[in-house]
Amino acid sequence: MTEAAAPDTIVVIDDDYAMRLSCSKILSKMGLRVEAFENGARGLEGVAELKPGLVVVDLKMPGISGLEVISRVHEIDPQIIMVVITGYATIDTAVEAMKCGAYDFLPKPFSPDELRMIINRGLDRRRLALASQRGEVERALLKRRFVTFVSHQLRTPLVAIHQYLDVLKHLDQTKDDPARRQEWIDRCLKRTEELQKLITDWLTLARVEGGTLIKERVEVDLKPIISGILTSYEEMAAAEQVSLEAVWPEDALCVWGDRNCVNVLFDNLITNAIKYNKPGGKVTVTGCLSSGEAAIAVADTGVGIPEQYRPFLFDEFFRIKGEGVKRTEGSGLGLHISKQIVSEMGGSIEVESQAGIGSTFRVRLPAWCAPAEDTEMGGWE
Amino acid sequence: MTMEERRILIVDDDRDFAEAVACFLEANRFTVFKAYDGKQGVKLAKLERPDLILMDIMMNERTEGFFTIQELRRDAELKGIPIFVISSFCTHLPDFEIPESGGWMAHDMFFSKPVDLVQLLDKIRQRLEKAA
Numbered sequence: 001m002t003e004a005a006a007p008d009t010i011v012v013i014d015d016d017y018a019m020r021l022s023c024s025k026i027l028s029k030m031g032l033r034v035e036a037f038e039n040g041a042r043g044l045e046g047v048a049e050l051k052p053g054l055v056v057v058d059l060k061m062p063g064i065s066g067l068e069v070i071s072r073v074h075e076i077d078p079q080i081i082m083v084v085i086t087g088y089a090t091i092d093t094a095v096e097a098m099k100c101g102a103y104d105f106l107p108k109p110f111s112p113d114e115l116r117m118i119i120n121r122g123l124d125r126r127r128l129a130l131a132s133q134r135g136e137v138e139r140a141l142l143k144r145r146f147v148t149f150v151s152h153q154l155r156t157p158l159v160a161i162h163q164y165l166d167v168l169k170h171l172d173q174t175k176d177d178p179a180r181r182q183e184w185i186d187r188c189l190k191r192t193e194e195l196q197k198l199i200t201d202w203l204t205l206a207r208v209e210g211g212t213l214i215k216e217r218v219e220v221d222l223k224p225i226i227s228g229i230l231t232s233y234e235e236m237a238a239a240e241q242v243s244l245e246a247v248w249p250e251d252a253l254c255v256w257g258d259r260n261c262v263n264v265l266f267d268n269l270i271t272n273a274i275k276y277n278k279p280g281g282k283v284t285v286t287g288c289l290s291s292g293e294a295a296i297a298v299a300d301t302g303v304g305i306p307e308q309y310r311p312f313l314f315d316e317f318f319r320i321k322g323e324g325v326k327r328t329e330g331s332g333l334g335l336h337i338s339k340q341i342v343s344e345m346g347g348s349i350e351v352e353s354q355a356g357i358g359s360t361f362r363v364r365l366p367a368w369c370a371p372a373e374d375t376e377m378g379g380w381e
Numbered sequence: 382m383t384m385e386e387r388r389i390l391i392v393d394d395d396r397d398f399a400e401a402v403a404c405f406l407e408a409n410r411f412t413v414f415k416a417y418d419g420k421q422g423v424k425l426a427k428l429e430r431p432d433l434i435l436m437d438i439m440m441n442e443r444t445e446g447f448f449t450i451q452e453l454r455r456d457a458e459l460k461g462i463p464i465f466v467i468s469s470f471c472t473h474l475p476d477f478e479i480p481e482s483g484g485w486m487a488h489d490m491f492f493s494k495p496v497d498l499v500q501l502l503d504k505i506r507q508r509l510e511k512a513a
Contacts (some may be wrong), residue, residue, distance in 0.1 A: 110393070152439060155469045160397035162495040167405045170498050180404070187397050 006028030007053035007126060010119065012036040013069060014085070019108075023056060026112045027119060039066025040072075047073050052080060053126045054105075054119065059086035059097060059186040070100045079129050081122040085110070093292045131308045153198055153331065157191040164188050194330075201331035204264070205316060208340045214258040219368045222294060226266050226285055233274060241279040244270075247286040254368035255294050257345040265341045266298070269332040269361050273300035276359070293347070294367045299360040305353040313351060314339040387509055388412045390431035392422035392449060393467070394440040398494070402435065402467075405498055411505075419449030426459050431510055438468035463508050465501075469494035 010032050012023045020036035035050060037043035040063050047055060055073055059066035066203045070082045084097040085106045097105055103125060104118050164184045168176075207213055230244045237244050255262065266285075273283040281301040288295055305313065305320065312318045317332040342349045347365035389411050393399040396417060403413040414429050416422035418440055426434060434453070438446035446466065453459045468491075490504055 152469065156395055159469055159494040160401070162397055163398050163401040166495065166498055167401045170405060171408055184401075187400075191397065 006033070006051055007123070007130070009033045009035065009050050009052040010054050010056060011043060011046050011050060011052045012056045013038075013040060013046075013061070013066075014056070015061045016040060019058070019085070022112075025113055030116060030119070032119075040066070040069045043069060044072050044076075047080070048076050053076065054081040054083060056085060056119075056124045059084050067097060067100050070097065070102055074101050077329065078125065079133075081126045083118055083122055099205060112285055128308050132311060150202065152245070154195065155196045157198075161188045165203040168244045188273075198331050201333040201337065204337050205331075205333055208316075208337060213261055213288070213337075213341055214344045215260070216258050217256055218259065219254050220257055220262050221260050222262065222266075222287060222296065222355050225259070225263055226270075226287070229263070229267050229270050230285065233270060236271075237274050237283065240274055240277060240281075242274050242277045242281045242283060244274075245282065245284045247284065249288055251289075253287050253289060253294050253296075254308050255345065255347075256368045257365065258341075261341045261345070264339050265363070266296070268338045269298040269363070272334060273298050273302070273359075276300060276302040278302055281358075286315065289367055290364075292367055293364045296363045296365075298363075299358060301358040304355040304357060305359050306355065307352065307353075310351060310353065314349075385410065386410075387433070388414065388429060388431040389415065389505070390414045390422065390425055390429065390434045392416045392419065392434065392440075392446070393437035394418055394445075395437070398437075402498075402501075403494065406502075406505075409502055419445040419452070422449050423452055423456075423459075426453060426462065427456075431462060432512070433505060434462055436464050436466045438465050438466060462511065463489040463494060465490045465504070465508075467492045467494055467496050467501075 008031070011026050012020055012027075012034060014020050014023070014036070016037055017038070020038065024034045024036050035046055035052075037046050040057075040061055043057065044064070057066045057073075064072070066084060066086070070084070073082060078101075081104075082102045083104045085107060085108055086097075092222050103122055106114065106118050110265060141251035164187065167371065168181065168184065171217075175233045197293075204213065227246060230246055234244065248251045270285065277283065277300045283301075284296045284297075284299045286299070309318075309320050314335045316336040318336070319330075319332045339349055342363055342365065344367050349364075350362045351359060352362070389406055391399045391403055391413060393402075393415075394417050396415075399417070401413045403415055406413050414425050414431060416425045422434070422436070425431075436446050436450060438444055440446060446468065450464055450466075453462065453464065489508065492501060492504075
């Protein structure tokens with residue numbers, strides 16, 4: 001059980017007494033609990049009992065080999081970080097150790113600093129894995145409370161609208177302010193739009209589960225669709241102080257699929273890129289033809305997506321929480337639906353993100369026209 | 382101090398809801414402060430020392446209001462401020478009735494969203510008169 005694990009405990013398995021001693025010394029000075037064992041069999045017993053966050057293992061030992069120790073440790077807990085040390089370091093042994101599930105590799109002789117650095121990196125990795133796992137548990141709970149969740153999301157905008165109308169009704173005529181009245185009407189309209197979008201997303205989710213988002217298969221030119229989306233969000237982008245840009249090849253960029261779905265897909269990606277951007281930021285949509293596919297990238301200059309959240313980004317209802325995260329309305333379904341659209345159209349979607357620099361969503365969809373010669377595409381790569 | 386100079390803090394992450402209720406209370410001559418999350422709420426409570434706090438429960442996709450009430454109740458200087466919970470989290474809070482001794486969820490009154498403005502105003506006045 002991960003809950004019972006001791007993340008700050010390190011197990012060292014090495015037949016060399018001097019190595020066990022020096023590893024123990026260096027690592028205990030880092031505030032870690034270290035237990036050292038002289039062979040694989042004892043080491044594995046120790047791992048089963050202690051549930052350490054990280055195991056340092058010598059590759060060449062009498063008895064159970066280091067490689068075997070790695071796979072046996074992962075049978076106990078696949079999340080334990082394995083660091084391999086070895087005296088006969090070659091690229092091949094390193095590669096083999098990595099294949100067996102080792103996280104990192106340290107050739108002997110090594111300095112205390114090198115050991116510290118590798119161990120710290122391993123422990124960071126472990127913490128990240130634990131954090132992701134917690135996210136997963138949270139999502140399972142969320143799904144179970146689907147009805148409560150959906151009702152709350154529906155009720156929130158409704159309550160706001162109701163309250164505005166109710167206050168307008170109760171306000172003394174003499175205190176009525178036409179400008180404020182107008183502003184409140186605008187806000188109510190915004191909230192009704194929010195409601196409609198929520199309902200559309202949930203209906204789409206129901207269709208996602210049936211695997212039937214695509215209703216037609218026709219030739220769709222991406223350029224006018226994406227340009228149209230960008231134009232329709234100019235005002236919203238200006239309000240967020242975000243500029244919009246598109247970089248296109250001269251020729252049409254056509255895919256084979258459902259026009260409405262393509263529209264929903266890029267609408268989701270572009271609104272996200274605006275919403276999760278920074279004032280003064282930029283959204284760049286680039287498109288090109290590449291190896292028979294239309295490759296479209298939607299890049300923002302926002303805060304980026306923390307690595308531990310990326311595996312869940314396309315899951316239903318997943319939304320990044322925490323301090324410093326902009327509060328935004330929405331169903332938490334946009335990317336989930338987008339991914340489904342892309343896969344029903346036989347394409348792929350990926351995300352790249354760097355903290356503080358921004359995120360780029362890359363969509364590839366099978367192109368409708370056979371690609372022209374490669375030399376012509378070079379300029380758009 | 383007359384009722385009209387009383388200060389009310391609204392803690393709610395829905396800016397539209399906070400704005401509507403604030404405007405109504407201001408029209409009834411209260412001074413209103415708005416906070417959009419629990420942390421800001423505690424900060425404003427310390428700074429402005431309101432006479433009464435209106436607290437939402439579900440904020441930022443968690444029951445932030447519960448934690449915020451706990452925090453306010455633990456603060457020696459703030460723990461006496463009456464707190465009215467206004468939430469769409471549920472229609473009533475059966476488990477969270479205030480025990481005489483003042484338990485962990487010591488709010489003073491519960492209203493469901495959308496709130497009945499006349500009733501809210503009435504209860505606020507009653508509560509503040511009692512305090513005075």
